[in-house]
Amino acid sequence: MPELPEVHNFKQYFDAAATNQVIDRVTVHDDKIIRNMSGPVFTDALAGRKITGSVRRGKYLFAQLENGHDLLLHFGMNGDLNLYQDESDRGRFERFALHFRDGNTLGFDDSRKFARILYLEDRLAYIEQIKLGPDALDLEEAYFLHQLEGRKTTLKGILLNQSVVAGLGNLYVDEICYRTRLHPASRVNAMTLEQKKMIYREIIDVMEYATQNAPYYRDYPENWFWHTWRHEGGQDPEGEGAVEITKVAGRTTYYVQGRQKLVE
DNA sequence: TGTGATGTTGAATG
DNA sequence: GCATTCAACATCAC
Structure with missing residues (x-):
């Protein structure tokens, strides 16, 4: 599930559960989820470490350790955090769990195993390495406009590109396109400056609204866009047209025919 | 029971 | 070399 607003919520949950906790030991149920070292090496690296806080950038959550290193949590498609005391609540x-000295355990759940967990000695070097763009909430207009120059890809493709802006995923991108009245398959290089500025504005507005109003993980408000128009048989709340389903940038895409203009 | 899924990556292609 | 596309990843839920 996680896009920026969900990971924002994971951060709140993580900070409350783990800040100032000392890791007593680590259990790894599935080695493959740890992407840059073996399970035992990972376990040794974390044992005895204190967690001092966390930093979020896009969909990436970096748990900071007192030795200056980081534990990176990326939730993939359906990662989740679960703090518990009783083993029956596991x-x-x-896939792995941090057992704290105070007796609590923070489990990392991930049914589909698309999550990525790394132990990082240098967070900034890693961000540089994967070319992770600025967080959507920190996005600056001039930078964003510059990133769009000379691009021939689709509007949806550029918004999903984490190097351009970090944090947007399939659902929220559809909502941003809906609000701008632009078809998600519109070509970036065919859009006017005004349209690009409008997209910038909606990125910020949608992300701010979502982070301020989203409850933890599920159970979003009734008027959330995927309850109204972004689903099979959905209705455009403004009644401007029919909801269509297609594929853009390789992803299932919803848009409102008649409302969203294809610019190419 | 077959299909699709809210993400990312690396290989293939242009 | 760069931008872009697409299959693959592994498993579950509908």
Whole structure:
């Protein structure tokens, strides 16, 4: 599930659960989820470490350790955090868990195993390495406009590109396109400056609204866009047209025919 | 029971 | 070399 607003919520949950906790030991149920070292090496690297806080950038959550290193949590398609005391509360799909000295355990659940966990000695070097762009909430207009120059890809493709702006995913991109009245398959190089500025504005507005109003993980408000128009048989709340389903940038895409203009 | 899924990557292609 | 596209990843839910 996680896009920027969900990971924002994971951060809140993580900070409350783990800040100032000392890791007593680590359990790894599935070595493959740790992407840059073996399970035992990972376990040794974390044992005895204190967690001092966390930093979020896009969909990436960096848990900071007192030695200056970081534990990177990327939630993939359906990662989740689960703090518990009683072993019976352990998640069915827990892949690894931090056991704190105070007796609590923070489990990382991930049924589909698309999550990525790394132990990082240098967070900034890693961000540089994967070319992760600025967080959507920190996006500056001039930078964004510059990133769009000379691009021939689709509007949806550019918004999903984490190097351009970090944090947007399939659902929120559809909502941004809906609000701008632009068809998601519109070509970036065919759009006017005004249209690009409008996209910038909606990125910020949608992300701010979502982070301020989203409850933890599920159970979004009734008027959330995927309850109204972004689903099979959905209705455009403004009644301007029919909801169509197609594929853009390789992803399932919803848009309102008649409302969203294809610019190419 | 077959299909699709809210993400990322690396290989293939242009 | 760069931008872009697309299959692959592994498993579950509908």
